[in-house]
Amino acid sequence: MEEIVLFWFRRDMRLHDNVGLYHAIQTGKKVLPVFIFDTAILDQFPSKDDRRIQYIYQALTQMNEALCPLNSQVFVYHGQVIPTFDYLLQKYPISAVYTNTDYEPQARKRDSAVQALVAQKNIAFYSFKDQVIFETNELLKSDNTPYKVYTPYAKLWRSKLTEQHLIDWTITLNEGNFVPKDKEVALPSLIKMGYNTPTIKNVKPPVFDRSIIQNYTENRDYPALDATTHLGMAIRFGTVSIRTCVKQAIRDNDTWLSQLIWREFFMSILYHYPSSARACFKSEYENIKWRNNEVEFEAWCKGETGYPFVDAGMRELNQTGYMHNRVRMIVASFLVKHLLIDWRWGEAYFAQKLNDYDLAANVGNWQWAAGCGCDAAPYFRIFNPSEQQKKFDKDEQYIKRWIPEYGTEDYIAPLVEHKFARERALTAFKQALK
Template sequence: MEEIVLFWFRRDIRLQDNVGLYHAIQSGKKVLPVFIFDINILLQFSNKTDRRISYFYRALQQLNQELARLNSQVIGIHDTVLNAFKQLTKNYRIQAVYTNADYEPATRKRDQEVEAFLASQSIAFYSYKDQVVFDANEVLKSDDTPYKVYTPYAKLWRSKLTKEQLLPWTIELKPTHFVAKKEEQSWPSLAELGYEVVGENKIEQPVFDATIIQNYTNHRDYPALDATTRLGIALRFGTVSIRACVQQALQYNETWLSQLIWREFFMAILYHYPHSARSCFKPEYETIQWRNNEEEFEAWCKGKTGYPLVDAGMRELNQTGYMHNRVRMVVASFLVKHLLIDWRWGEAYFAQQLNDYDLALNVGNWQWAAGCGCDAAPYFRVFNPTEQQKKFDRDFNYIKKWIPAYEASSYFPPMVDHKMARERALLAFKQALK
């Protein structure tokens, strides 16, 4: 049996500018591409029509079409990760496993278990930096401790950036690079995985729209405009590389670059402070007396708060899996401050609904809105949804898109008075932070 190496696809569903795959090919051995439909992860996707499952499944199908032209394919295994590797080590003579690093607490633990199992089989495990420009230990303070504030982190991040770090890891792919396809190797269908197809059969390849990026600074806060890159899901599943995004940002727009740096900052925070995935970064905020009214939470989820900008945002999210970033801030602030509902409730709802859901970014942004995270907005900042609408959707174009029957005069009244809710929130936070 020929000795091969294995490349394990995860958050990097592309053949080019893929660091781990590049190194696997450079090993000189034939590469077996593998994707594991991890039972433990799929259990978290309770909605059988979850758009994200369809997205990455279609991305994998397109990856297979590219590999078919090279007489190869991705081996898809529906099992736990350890069981998958036990099966693979029985079926193939594997010299090494290559992959790209993941930084979330659960995936780091999983990778340690995989590495230990492979070591017991005398198989090397190589993990590479791919989904970030700088990993969590590359942008540190002078005393080698992590930053907790974005601005100095971003300043150092920018100063460390070189052109060489953004060069794509590209190689001319040939059939001789991969293990040849065998007819008996089947691919699990979505139905076999327990899901239904949602949307088109193809995914659009990520496209950089230079006009959108150039105008990002001036247009990004207006939800009625189609003026954001919509690359969140592509970055989440790795159908586009972060290096390509940063190159575009450097060429066209510093504000978009700042957003990409925020992404890496929140990833670094979660890496260094894994407790923040489920707990307030600032522990004193755990004493806040949340109201956690379930009926009010349900009204927020359904977009029936009586504040049209909040309602439009939630309806956009529920119908499409997407919400404009400015509106995300408004609806998050409303849940936490106006309704005094624990930020974790909102974070969990977004985790179910957002196409571009990323644990580090979602937790980081929710804690920012609640004031309990690192570098958070001060707790006394309470967005006024009415004033936000006047600033960013003055003509009600966004609101009318998601609430077609909207009329200001006949819209149902707000579920809570802004002035009262703001004062109630300030009191609750002050009492907790004595």
């Protein structure tokens, strides 16, 4: 039986400009394209209407539509990773496994386990840089330690960037590239996997709206304008390549490029300091005496704090899985500073709700808001939600869109008065950081 190679899709749900897939095809052997709905991950996100699962499912459907004329498909499995690989190694004459590197702590453990498993059968495991421009140890300080501050990291990132980093790894596909389709490995239905019928339909390939990107600097802070790229999910799940995004940003908007560099900075921090996923980067912040009032946390989750900018953001999140970036900062600061609730509670809630949830960025931004991150806002910087509203939603368009009872007696009174909450937070932080 002819030897084949396996390509394992993860955060790279596309056939174009995919580094690992390119190298798998270049072997000249038939490629078995595999995706695993990993129950170890899915069990952490129990919602039966999870839009992220629907998005992945539609990305798989679109890849299958592209592979069908080539008499192939993505071979999709639902279960634990190691038993799935055990099965695949028994069923197919696999000579090597190809994939793109994932830098999250749990993903690294999973990949190490797969690598060890295939090594027992003398099968090579090749992993490629695909979801970042610079990975792991490519950007280090002169003493070979990782950067902990964004600005010098970003400066080096920009200075090291060359055209070589932005190569398009697209390769012309033909029928001879892939293992033929197998009717017995049809894409399992969402319902069969325990999910409801999709609520999002026909996810189109990511589109770069150049007018939005070109005006991003001026408009990005105003949630009523809907003037951000909405590429978060596409970047998170890899239906667009980061190289394509960086090329577009270089062409159209440097502020957006800075945001893409922040993404890689947070990935670098999580890679080098994996404990920061659950622990304050600045360990002295573990001394803060959080109030962790569950009733107030529930009110924050529901968007019932009495602060319209906060409530609009949380209701947008709950209803759509999306929240405007400026508003994410306001709601995070409010939870941590006004209510003195542990940032980890908010991070976990966002993990359940955000369509574009990314561990590194979410943890990095929550720790930034709490003041406990590596390059964070100082603890005494406490946003006034009412002033933020006047500045970024002065006509109240965003608020009225998400809070129909706003301006009536049905709208809730504020949970806490700003000045009191600010002083309480300053006291708690000062005591913890003595």
